[in-house]
Amino acid sequence: MSRPLDGVVVLEMGEGISAAYCTSVMATLGADVIKIEASSGDPSRRLGPFPEDILHLEKSGLFLYLNRNKRSVVLDLDDAAGQDALRALSSRSSIVVENFAPGYLAERGLGYEALSRDQQTLVMTSITPFGQDGPYRDYRATEITVFALGGYMSLIGDRSRAPLKFGGSVAQYTTGLYASTATLTALHLAEEAGMGQYIDISVMESMTSDHSQDTMDYSYRGFVRERESSRVPIPCADGFISFSVQAHRYEDFRRLILGDRAEAEEADDAVARDQMRMEGDLDTEILQWSYDKSKYEAYLLAQDAHVPAAFVADMSDLVESPQYAAREYFVEIDHPEAGTQLYPGFPARLTGADWQYSAAPLLGEHTEEVLSELTELSAGMVAELAATEVA
Amino acid sequence: MTATSSKQQLPLEGLRVLDLGMYQAGPTAGRWLADAGAETIKIESRTHPDNLRILARGVYPDGEPGERSWNRSGMINVRNRNKLGITLEMGEPRGRELFKQLVAMSDVIVENFSNRVMERWQLDYPRLREINRGIILASMYSQGGTGPESSFVSFGPTLEQLGGLVHLTGYPDELQGIHTVALPDPLAGSMAVTMVLAALRQRRKSGEGAHIDLSQRENMTSMLGEFVLEHSMNGRVAERIGNRDQRMAPHGCYRCRGEDAWVAIAVETDEQWEKLCNAIGQPTLIKGDQFETMSSRHEHQDELDMIISEWTATRDKVEVMEELQRSGVAAGAVYTAADSFADPHLRARDFWESVDDPDAGTQIYPGRPMHMSETPLKTRRPTPTLGQHNEYVFRDLLGLSETDLAELEATGIVGTEPTEVARQGRI
Numbered sequence: 146m147s148r149p150l151d152g153v154v155v156l157e158m159g160e161g162i163s164a165a166y167c168t169s170v171m172a173t174l175g176a177d178v179i180k181i182e183a184s185s186g187d188p189s190r191r192l193g194p195f196p197e198d199i200l201h202l203e204k205s206g207l208f209l210y211l212n213r214n215k216r217s218v219v220l221d222l223d224d225a226a227g228q229d230a231l232r233a234l235s236s237r238s239s240i241v242v243e244n245f246a247p248g249y250l251a252e253r254g255l256g257y258e259a260l261s262r263d264q265q266t267l268v269m270t271s272i273t274p275f276g277q278d279g280p281y282r283d284y285r286a287t288e289i290t291v292f293a294l295g296g297y298m299s300l301i302g303d304r305s306r307a308p309l310k311f312g313g314s315v316a317q318y319t320t321g322l323y324a325s326t327a328t329l330t331a332l333h334l335a336e337e338a339g340m341g342q343y344i345d346i347s348v349m350e351s352m353t354s355d356h357s358q359d360t361m362d363y364s365y366r367g368f369v370r371e372r373e374s375s376r377v378p379i380p381c382a383d384g385f386i387s388f389s390v391q392a393h394r395y396e397d398f399r400r401l402i403l404g405d406r407a408e409a410e411e412a413d414d415a416v417a418r419d420q421m422r423m424e425g426d427l428d429t430e431i432l433q434w435s436y437d438k439s440k441y442e443a444y445l446l447a448q449d450a451h452v453p454a455a456f457v458a459d460m461s462d463l464v465e466s467p468q469y470a471a472r473e474y475f476v477e478i479d480h481p482e483a484g485t486q487l488y489p490g491f492p493a494r495l496t497g498a499d500w501q502y503s504a505a506p507l508l509g510e511h512t513e514e515v516l517s518e519l520t521e522l523s524a525g526m527v528a529e530l531a532a533t534e535v536a
Numbered sequence: 537m538t539a540t541s542s543k544q545q546l547p548l549e550g551l552r553v554l555d556l557g558m559y560q561a562g563p564t565a566g567r568w569l570a571d572a573g574a575e576t577i578k579i580e581s582r583t584h585p586d587n588l589r590i591l592a593r594g595v596y597p598d599g600e601p602g603e604r605s606w607n608r609s610g611m612i613n614v615r616n617r618n619k620l621g622i623t624l625e626m627g628e629p630r631g632r633e634l635f636k637q638l639v640a641m642s643d644v645i646v647e648n649f650s651n652r653v654m655e656r657w658q659l660d661y662p663r664l665r666e667i668n669r670g671i672i673l674a675s676m677y678s679q680g681g682t683g684p685e686s687s688f689v690s691f692g693p694t695l696e697q698l699g700g701l702v703h704l705t706g707y708p709d710e711l712q713g714i715h716t717v718a719l720p721d722p723l724a725g726s727m728a729v730t731m732v733l734a735a736l737r738q739r740r741k742s743g744e745g746a747h748i749d750l751s752q753r754e755n756m757t758s759m760l761g762e763f764v765l766e767h768s769m770n771g772r773v774a775e776r777i778g779n780r781d782q783r784m785a786p787h788g789c790y791r792c793r794g795e796d797a798w799v800a801i802a803v804e805t806d807e808q809w810e811k812l813c814n815a816i817g818q819p820t821l822i823k824g825d826q827f828e829t830m831s832s833r834h835e836h837q838d839e840l841d842m843i844i845s846e847w848t849a850t851r852d853k854v855e856v857m858e859e860l861q862r863s864g865v866a867a868g869a870v871y872t873a874a875d876s877f878a879d880p881h882l883r884a885r886d887f888w889e890s891v892d893d894p895d896a897g898t899q900i901y902p903g904r905p906m907h908m909s910e911t912p913l914k915t916r917r918p919t920p921t922l923g924q925h926n927e928y929v930f931r932d933l934l935g936l937s938e939t940d941l942a943e944l945e946a947t948g949i950v951g952t953e954p955t956e957v958a959r960q961g962r963i
Contacts, residue, residue, distance in 0.1 A: 147741075149734035166759075170727075174734045192783070194766040206765025257909075276907070279884040284861050285808075289779060289787065290868030293800035294879075298789070299872045300717050301705070307789040308798055308870050309712070310779055311719070312704025318759035319723060320905065326726045327906035329733040330572050334547040334911065336737070342910035350887055351905035353876050356717040358593065361610030363873035364900045366599040370873065371796070377711060378697070385711060389691050392961055448688040455694030457711075459703040460767040460774055463757055471683035474754050475764070487768040489761050492754035493731045494680075496661070496746040497738060 148175025166321030217506035295352020546573025562648030564725025621920025680751035699756025
């Protein structure tokens, strides 16, 4: 079966999460993603998690997840031959995605201006913490510091304790996803009207544009929203659940928690208009209902009663989730070094297309193959480039 | 095409989108398509306006709902710019008939209803395809269109729990409560548009539209891949670690001078550790037994955090950030909305946009994360008031007569005000 991005060649020059996730989405959709790595490899090869916690460049869980379905080409971008090879590859590409520090590629004659000279419909996307200009352009950043500047952190956590970051690296993933959408938006125009362009996308702006209640509160009424921690999930026998009860579900909610008593006791109409009060009002009863049920059982009972509910799922819950199993969301991928592991699949299905997964590439695995296939470089030159010692 | 005229072109010009989205996820997808130039028609009804017109959580100009409050909330106006707006009673046969006429002349439909709604209206993909073979239906389901939990109702915050994010978030000693931001919604909007663009490319080759079956829950878990691999490789279930990091130390959020003021600091290398020690006037710590290597710093984080907090506590959060950044250490002030609006960097990059809304006046909105060199994206029109473009869509596009439209208004199929029941939020 065909895939929607069949025939699209994407060059990825990136380190870590954002660019890799951006092109990983494209790779699943069928693009031929060529990942350019230094001979030392993408730093995420050193980040793990590793089987038995033993560092190994071909066994990093983060790298394996973000780079499946791609080919790896090792090029030294500080070297003239490496730069020539890169330009030769980009002239055959529809898309270039990179997340180096601003200016890094331009200094090596590999910026948008240079690369688009030979490929006028090129779409090139740069992902950085702060963008290509502005006073913070050269600021250092990690997940937590840009999450803080992006305004999310001030909204999460207890008022009496430090603001919190989300677990994982969701700011970088999010920006990677936005970059894939923006890049494919531009690809549409490039293919329809022959117009290429350059896209500058930043993590800080991705974060700041994401959460709107607090920015609108401030813009519309000068109100600075503080972080709240008022509704703590409800304990069950083996974990926690929570409800998201709206006014029109209040009767369903009362019936779920109170059973027969719901009919006998009159509901307070004022309470039904306030979600906090709806749940607060029945605090004791909710605990009596929940404490001896498993989180999954309580969640199913609530949803069966039309009460929007969730449980706090950990990784083993997800791996064992009947819903994920029914949709075959997780996939097994076999890798020559890391063995067969379980990976997240892809979160969307599309009529007429089918997703396939091949393992992340070994460092430099495809240098010779890709350079011979896509460039006019002489066999001798290709052999020389492919002979670069890796890590 | 001349260079000047090509500058005017937007990426998705010429496409028409029917946006049935409600709340945040669906309208965010529609907003993205509208920003990029697609003619995007937001479809609501008098009985079911977008819930954020009603559940505005007090976000009105100066806090005043005023007249026509349903057009005045920042919650609705931030998410629906560049769209046209109509009302159409989809529960009525006549409403669905008009909707089908729109489907025949459109490219994309976006919806984030629970998965029974489109079928109940007999507007599921196979039926829509009979009307228009090229139509692309993007269904932004909570948990996908199939599977035992597919009919369950959820919202952004519940999807963070179901998708695995909440378990990984929070102070180690305290379960995290539910907060007011909902990350899965904008993520789902972006993924839906990615899929729409993929489907458009597929359609160019095959002439066939497609049904996009998106699971917002899976979309959340897809951002936690390394934790899935950790479970697969080592059988380990990752737990929350607050503001700390598996590898880096020091790594945290530190109190600064002033009310509820904080700064996030992360040290990635030994070199940065040296710079941090010098910046905070503690050069003797650099080679101290407890702190010399990343792993020893990791072991002694409590002591480290106390030393750093002592230094930050008497300083302004922005000054701390600037001073550490000058030294080459990653630091970021914890921004409130007020800080974000005042931030010199976002201003220098023209991030904020001032938009004049018909019923909400001139307000400032967050812009977009992507800056496109040839087709800069701007707000060309504000969020439509309820039913603002009924005339254009029903008369000009569908060719109804003035009498036909009057008839639709008289029977409540279209209109510009929510019904009394809808205004109470009991919809």
